[in-house]
Amino acid sequence: MTAAPALAMDENLPTELRALLNSPGGAEFEQALDAIVRQREQHMFRALGQLARDLHDAVRRLGTDLAQEGFPGNAADARRYLQDALEMSANAAHRTIDFAERMRPQAESLTINAAEMLKWTQGNEPAAVLARESVMFADSCREGLAELVVAQSWQDLTGQRIKKVDGFIGSVESTLLELVRLTGALAGSDVPASVAKVSSQEEADRLLSEFGF
């Protein structure tokens, strides 16, 4: 049996590919193919390994930060600030509506009194001019006060958003704590045995090191 002719002599082709194309028999072909696949897998595993290590480091850093700076405390503070903002904005809106409710009856009585006065005075008499101006002023006051009240709906619209942010902080807080708990990054002397499941990470590290990372 004569040796198979070389299929790829191009010097520019990668060595592995030339070995594959020039493999004289089935066993050599399999071997060359395996070499290429293994090389590809190693690239992927190396990338995955890097990702796993980055994630591990990030979670470990987060755990240290949480332990040192007390994230739960900070989150509780942030949520309290939001509650304060909600309460202060509600108080401000109520004060404005109080003002409008106090002024409206005064504007209404000015309208009535001025209209009453117009029964007794007319034309260009100073009292008539003043009464007509008073009616106009009282009407525009009532209109303005009504708009002032409606404008306070900003408190409801911003308040709903504040409540959503508050809920979001709450969910971030519990998710982060759960993440840290799961990785055991907070494992200390006072951490319950059930929480200190560091073995999975160690196992992961050992497994990764077996792949050469």
Next chain:
Amino acid sequence: MKILVVDDFSTMRRIVRNLLVELGFSNPLIQEADDGENAIAMLRAQPFDLVVTDWNMPNMTGIDLLKAIRAEASLKGLPVLMVTAENNRDQIIAAAQAGVNGYIVKPFTAVTLKEKLTKIFERIAAGGVTA
């Protein structure tokens, strides 16, 4: 006319109350509830002629309140006006399918409220109930 204003924000309840008074409704006849659950309890306890409700509320939302009203024999004909910041198409359709009588998107003006109320009462007078 007895009106129940339902909203978890006390400012919004006051705003709606003020507007209703401005439109000529009697202040003492307007009552308030801070969520759907309290509202349905009040509606069962005494007769009302109109419900003005928000959508987003704890415990029982406005849409659930609307469904509860339509599901109850003694309340199902009660006109319900929804006043809400929810303005996506699906929610408006859901409210319409649940039998809402009017839908106002916040922020709104006294003129809009008046228009919707007038339309609701015209429809009721003409014999129809829902939007």
